[in-house]
Amino acid sequence: MNSLSVAKLTFRELLKEKSFLGLLGAEVFLLFISKLISSVVAGDTVKVAMDFALAFFFFTVALYSIFASVGSTFRDVSDKVVYLILSKPLKRSDYVLGKFLGCTGAVALFTFLSFFLVTSGILIISGTANLYTPHVVIVERIFLLSLLIFLMGVFLSAFGILFALLFTSQVLALLSTLFLFLSGLELSPVREIVVSSKYASPVNKLIVQVAYYFFPNFSLFDIKDYVVHLTIKIAPFYFFAVSLYAAIYISAVLLVATYLFDRREL
Amino acid sequence: MGVLVLKNIEKSFKKSSLFGLKKETKKVLKGISFEIFEEIFGFIGPNGAGKTTTIKIILDFVRPDSGKVSIFGRSNRDVSVRSRLGFLPERPYIYGSITGKEYLNFCADVYGIPYYERRKKFAELLELVNLTGVEEQPISSYSKGMVQRLLFASTLLNDPDLLILDEPMSGLDPLGRNVIASVMRDLKEKGKSVFYSSHIIQDVERLSDRVAVIVDGEIKLLDSIANIVQRFLKGYVITVRKIGSSNLEIFKVGVSELWPRLEKLRSEGYEILSVEPDRLSLEEILVSYVEKSRRVS
Numbered sequence: 001m002n003s004l005s006v007a008k009l010t011f012r013e014l015l016k017e018k019s020f021l022g023l024l025g026a027e028v029f030l031l032f033i034s035k036l037i038s039s040v041v042a043g044d045t046v047k048v049a050m051d052f053a054l055a056f057f058f059f060t061v062a063l064y065s066i067f068a069s070v071g072s073t074f075r076d077v078s079d080k081v082v083y084l085i086l087s088k089p090l091k092r093s094d095y096v097l098g099k100f101l102g103c104t105g106a107v108a109l110f111t112f113l114s115f116f117l118v119t120s121g122i123l124i125i126s127g128t129a130n131l132y133t134p135h136v137v138i139v140e141r142i143f144l145l146s147l148l149i150f151l152m153g154v155f156l157s158a159f160g161i162l163f164a165l166l167f168t169s170q171v172l173a174l175l176s177t178l179f180l181f182l183s184g185l186e187l188s189p190v191r192e193i194v195v196s197s198k199y200a201s202p203v204n205k206l207i208v209q210v211a212y213y214f215f216p217n218f219s220l221f222d223i224k225d226y227v228v229h230l231t232i233k234i235a236p237f238y239f240f241a242v243s244l245y246a247a248i249y250i251s252a253v254l255l256v257a258t259y260l261f262d263r264r265e266l
Numbered sequence: 267m268g269v270l271v272l273k274n275i276e277k278s279f280k281k282s283s284l285f286g287l288k289k290e291t292k293k294v295l296k297g298i299s300f301e302i303f304e305e306i307f308g309f310i311g312p313n314g315a316g317k318t319t320t321i322k323i324i325l326d327f328v329r330p331d332s333g334k335v336s337i338f339g340r341s342n343r344d345v346s347v348r349s350r351l352g353f354l355p356e357r358p359y360i361y362g363s364i365t366g367k368e369y370l371n372f373c374a375d376v377y378g379i380p381y382y383e384r385r386k387k388f389a390e391l392l393e394l395v396n397l398t399g400v401e402e403q404p405i406s407s408y409s410k411g412m413v414q415r416l417l418f419a420s421t422l423l424n425d426p427d428l429l430i431l432d433e434p435m436s437g438l439d440p441l442g443r444n445v446i447a448s449v450m451r452d453l454k455e456k457g458k459s460v461f462y463s464s465h466i467i468q469d470v471e472r473l474s475d476r477v478a479v480i481v482d483g484e485i486k487l488l489d490s491i492a493n494i495v496q497r498f499l500k501g502y503v504i505t506v507r508k509i510g511s512s513n514l515e516i517f518k519v520g521v522s523e524l525w526p527r528l529e530k531l532r533s534e535g536y537e538i539l540s541v542e543p544d545r546l547s548l549e550e551i552l553v554s555y556v557e558k559s560r561r562v563s
Contacts, residue, residue, distance in 0.1 A: 002376055004375075006372075008372065008375065009361075009364070009368075009372045012364050013361045016364065016404075017363060082327075084355065084360060087351065087352075087353035088348055088349075088373065088376045088377070089346060089349040089376065091345050265327070266322070266328065
């Protein structure tokens with residue numbers, strides 16, 4: 001119950017932060033950019049606009065999750081808000097869980113609003129496009145992508161909290177989470193290249209394999225192609241498997257964060 | 267048994283120097299022990315003496331190298347003891363984006379105070395710290411003193427049996443200081459305990475039942491204000507006036523000379539107007555301990 005109190009406080013704090021509305025504003029701006037870019041290319045302009053808009057959606061939620069979780073948690077420790085919170089009948093694990101739930105709530109709302117903005121934008125672009133063969137937009141697919149983006153945001157929040165509690169520099173915590181996100185996006189293609197390469201040594205192949213299984217794989221949450229190319233199909237089990245993967249990984253990250261925070265001197 | 271008991275608390279911090287290659291250990295608390303009962307207990311010392319570290323250890327923010335802390339007879343690591351405790355840190359800060367009421371609601375949530383009790387309780391506390399009417403405004407619009415008073419009010423929400431305050435008076439105007447002082451006295455009247463550190467020695471002297479002086483991580487003096495006054499009494503200052511004259515005369519006498527001197531003055535036709543103890547102030551006592559400690563080191 002006590003972690004819910006921390007979650008409520010964190011959620012309220014994050015919603016009133018300038019970054020929340022600022023990044024949503026950026027989302028609208030990027031939709032215009034997507035429309036602009038699509039208007040200068042030949043072919044299916046809606047497809048190009050969707051490609052860009054969904055990529056911006058993906059990265060904006062990722063950035064918001066990283067900034068919100070690292071910023072909020074790091075501020076708590078550096079500005080000594082944790083003294084006020086932990087002097088109350090709360091365990092440190094309640095605090096970590098509460099912080100995570102609060103960030104999850106904020107990421108959920110941010111993703112939902114982004115979904116609304118992006119879907120409206122795409123529908124407007126598609127409705128006003130002058131195409132010989134109209135591009136069909138399936139909102140349900142955008143919604144499924146949003147769910148996975150939300151999961152990725154929650155995943156990143158867990159890492160953001162871990163790094164914010166682990167490091168004594170906010171910049172380091174931010175960069176580490178960002179690095180983890182970018183490497184998690186690129187690990188899958190890198191692995192494919194290295195493993196199938198004739199020139200990579202067995203040691204290098206092993207290192208890449210270990211890194212692939214150790215680091216979180218954020219490319220699993222990126223199903224933009226499924227939304228844009230209607231011929232691509234994804235089995236329902238995929239969503240279940242990705243959710244399970246995220247749930248297990250997030251639990252492990254939160255356990256590590258709690259373990260470290262419990263031993264940290266404040 | 268005391269409400270708060272510290273037994274042989276030792277704590278050292280590692281300090282990196284030479285780009286982190288060489289690590290030095292600095293002992294900041296050297297076997298601190300004291301016990302607090304239902305009283306107002308002042309904890310004074312110069313900067314870096316170990317006051318805040320002691321408070322952090324009491325609240326389990328920092329773990330001691332050795333020694334034990336118990337609150338209400340239980341370990342300080344037992345989270346349940348904190349439901350009977352209130353704490354205000356030094357230079358407290360809370361998110362500027364939330365309102366005062368939202369913060370009070372958070373505290374009430376943690377303490378499990380039902381919603382129907384909150385309105386009355388919030389109103390009482392806000393009135394106590396002169397913040398009525400601003401609770402719906404974001405904390406960023408509050409002055410530093412207002413934030414401190416709001417957070418002080420929040421420490422009273424659970425009707426604590428032990429209040430721990432780290433420099434509660436610093437950054438407050440005389441009005442704010444007076445509010446905190448009167449709440450501390452009220453709590454003591456109700457049989458509760460207040461443990462606080464302060465730089466403002468006059469406040470400590472006027473408020474505390476007992477005082478501990480910490481210098482370089484060691485308790486140098488621990489006694490009641492009454493005993494300290496007695497212990498550091500140099501003599502008395504007698505103010506007299508010759509009967510029929512308007513000129514005042516002042517005499518300083520030693521402790522043992524008071525009564526014979528008073529008798530003598532009376533027999534010489536003086537009217538005794540006042541007798542005041544001539545003693546070292548708490549500030550002078552603190553300074554003397556600090557200087558003694560520096561000479562030794």
